Amino acid sequence: MRREVKKAILKYAIVDYISAAVAWLLFLSFRKKNLSFTLDASFISELSSKDYLLAFLVIPCIWLVFHLFSGAYYNPYRKSRVSEILRTLIISAIGVGFISAYAVFNDVNLTSNYYAKAYLGYLLIQFIATSIFRVFVLNGVKRDINKGRFGNNTLIIGGNQLAVKLYKDIKENTVQLGYSFKGFVYADANGSNGLSSYLPKLGSITELESIIDKHQIEEVIIALDTSEHHRLEKILSQLSHRKVVIKITPDSYDIISGSVRTSNVFGAVLIEIYPELMPDWQRVFKRAFDIVASILVLICLSPLYLFSAIKVKLSSPGAIFYKQQRIGLYGEPFWIYKFRSMLVNAEDAGPQLSSEHDPRITKWGKLMRKWRIDELPQFINILRGEMTLVGPRPERKYFIDIISQTHPHYRYLHQVKPGLTSWGMVKFGYAENTKEMIERMRYDLLYIKNCSMGLDIKIMLYTILVILQGRGK
Numbered sequence: 479m480r481r482e483v484k485k486a487i488l489k490y491a492i493v494d495y496i497s498a499a500v501a502w503l504l505f506l507s508f509r510k511k512n513l514s515f516t517l518d519a520s521f522i523s524e525l526s527s528k529d530y531l532l533a534f535l536v537i538p539c540i541w542l543v544f545h546l547f548s549g550a551y552y553n554p555y556r557k558s559r560v561s562e563i564l565r566t567l568i569i570s571a572i573g574v575g576f577i578s579a580y581a582v583f584n585d586v587n588l589t590s591n592y593y594a595k596a597y598l599g600y601l602l603i604q605f606i607a608t609s610i611f612r613v614f615v616l617n618g619v620k621r622d623i624n625k626g627r628f629g630n631n632t633l634i635i636g637g638n639q640l641a642v643k644l645y646k647d648i649k650e651n652t653v654q655l656g657y658s659f660k661g662f663v664y665a666d667a668n669g670s671n672g673l674s675s676y677l678p679k680l681g682s683i684t685e686l687e688s689i690i691d692k693h694q695i696e697e698v699i700i701a702l703d704t705s706e707h708h709r710l711e712k713i714l715s716q717l718s719h720r721k722v723v724i725k726i727t728p729d730s731y732d733i734i735s736g737s738v739r740t741s742n743v744f745g746a747v748l749i750e751i752y753p754e755l756m757p758d759w760q761r762v763f764k765r766a767f768d769i770v771a772s773i774l775v776l777i778c779l780s781p782l783y784l785f786s787a788i789k790v791k792l793s794s795p796g797a798i799f800y801k802q803q804r805i806g807l808y809g810e811p812f813w814i815y816k817f818r819s820m821l822v823n824a825e826d827a828g829p830q831l832s833s834e835h836d837p838r839i840t841k842w843g844k845l846m847r848k849w850r851i852d853e854l855p856q857f858i859n860i861l862r863g864e865m866t867l868v869g870p871r872p873e874r875k876y877f878i879d880i881i882s883q884t885h886p887h888y889r890y891l892h893q894v895k896p897g898l899t900s901w902g903m904v905k906f907g908y909a910e911n912t913k914e915m916i917e918r919m920r921y922d923l924l925y926i927k928n929c930s931m932g933l934d935i936k937i938m939l940y941t942i943l944v945i946l947q948g949r950g951k
Contacts, residue, residue: 479553482628486554486619491542493611494550498541501607502533505600509585513595537577544573547766549758555628555656559616563609570605629658630696630723633680633689635713637664637672640727641701645676660693665702665709686716697723699748714751715886718893719809724751753808755894760931767931768866772857779854786817786851793842796822799855804872807895812864814872815855819843829876831910847908850945856898868934869897870922873915881912881919891922894929899941901925901933907944 506529507521508514525533545551548569550562574597582588582596622628634641641662648657661680662673673679680689689695698717702710710726717724725748754761776783787798800818803811824830824838832839839847846852859865865872870891881888902918902925909915925933 482622483553483555486615487551489615489618490554490612491545491551493615494542494545494608495538497607497611498538498604499533501600501604502537504603504607505581506533508599508603509582509596512587513592513599540577541573544569547759547762549760549762552758554616554619555623555630557616557619559613559620562612562616566608566612567605570601570608574601574604623656624654626654629654629656631694632657632659632697632699633693633695634659634662634673634677634699634701635665635683635686636701636706637662637674638701638703638706639672640703642672642676644699644701644727645673657697660695663689665700665706665713683713683716686713687719690717690720690722695720695722697725700724700726702727712886715882715889718889721753721808723753725749726751753893755926755929756931763931764866764934765863768860771867772861775854775857776861782851783854786846786854789842790817790819790846793840794821803874804896805875805878805892806864806872807892809889809892811875812859812872814865815858817846817852817855819846819852829874831877831912831915832908853898860898864895866895866897868899868925868937869895870900870925871903871918872896877912877915881915885916885919887923888916888919890926891919894926899937901937904937904940904944 503522506525510521510524548565550565550569578593578597578600581600582593585592585596619628634645645659648655659677661678663680663683663686664672665683680693690698700710700713707729714724728747728749756764790798796818798818800816800820801813802816804814806812819840820832820836820838820843821840843852856865860867878888900918901921905921906914906918909918925937
């Protein structure tokens with residue numbers, strides 16, 4: 479994350495802290511004046527040490543937690559002021575409901591009408607205070623963009639006249655859109671004209687991933703003529719292994735079909751594909767749920783972990799745990815952990831997928847795989863942030879390379895963290911060959927296009943049902 483973005487997030491958190499303290503003090507005055515908005519600083523002298531503790535430590539910290547779970551603390555340079563005010567209103571309504579219920583609990587005038595007035599009064603104070611401070615920060619962010627002090631490192635793919643026109647439109651726009659162009663690459667290996675008069679050529683399309691890493695590219699604009707659209711799938715497949723915002727020039731069909739979603743009045747009309755597939759608040763909840771669930775499982779099932787470890791040790795010679803390199807988010811490799819269910823020399827002949835009657839699997843290993851006990855150590859991977867509870871199952875690079883030759887969109891699965899369970903696992907269980915992996919991929923791609931906390935919960939419930947019925951394989 480860039481230094482400017484970190485500073486902006488820190489400012490955002492600081493003003494949220496200040497606005498929460500200010501709002502709480504105003505709310506105390508509001509209550510002491512019998513729910514009247516009469517401003518009178520004399521009440522300050524009447525505050526106790528408990529009031530000060532609440533106003534300057536407890537209440538602001540509680541609000542920071544609420545804002546964190548609302549997804550507020552992501553890149554402010556990508557925030558819309560209108561959307562942020564709406565987010566502020568929603569989280570203020572939720573937070574005020576909890577805090578005001580505690581605050582007025584011991585008030586002598588407590589009635590439903592009194593609580594309603596207290597709630598609405600605190601909501602108005604909290605919302606206005608937070609919005610004013612946040613808009614102040616976002617206006618500063620917008621000034622940075624307008625004055626060219628900040629821009630997202632941008633790469634253009636394409637050297638045709640469409641790409642040239644798009645580049646000129648962006649540069650000549652009276653409103654700065656936050657692009658800092660680093661260069662371009664041609665959509666094919668034989669490009670020879672177009673953008674080279676305006677931007678440096680950074681390499682060839684085959685070097686796309688290394689170019690993104692070298693120049694710290696944050697946004698990629700793909701400007702292809704209709705005749706070049708057959709290249710789009712391959713380009714998107716390459717970009718699936720990098721955390722970049724993708725913007726594509728649409729044709730008339732894209733616009734009519736509703737693929738183009740934009741609220742930018744001054745910017746170029748582009749199809750926007752963001753690397754984050756879930757709303758901000760759902761991403762925070764998903765990670766928090768992963769951490770809490772993993773800790774609970776590791777503690778509550780510790781006897782099962784111990785029993786399984788002993789059984790693995792007694793089942794055959796070799797280590798208790800088995801680790802293997804898998805490919806995770808954006809194509810990054812990581813080590814996955816399992817209870818060993820096979821003989822130690824199971825892959826001496828090279829990488830192989832297991833089958834239901836695989837002679838390499840031990841007797842205890844078959845039982846573990848049936849009830850998915852062998853996967854329990856992966857809660858450690860989840861705690862470390864390498865995996866999540868629900869997401870496409872991670873695979874080895876060897877099999878990914880084989881499948882990608884005929885199904886390049888398999889790489890799209892790396893746009894999300896790999897999971898302990900998935901839609902594909904519920905439908906197929908362990909894949910016994912690449913054909914089954916491809917079949918399972920269809921459901922995992924559907925998950926990526928529709929991922930949400932609601933869908934995650936459904937998949938987890940079906941996974942529990944599969945385990946309880948002993949239908950794992």
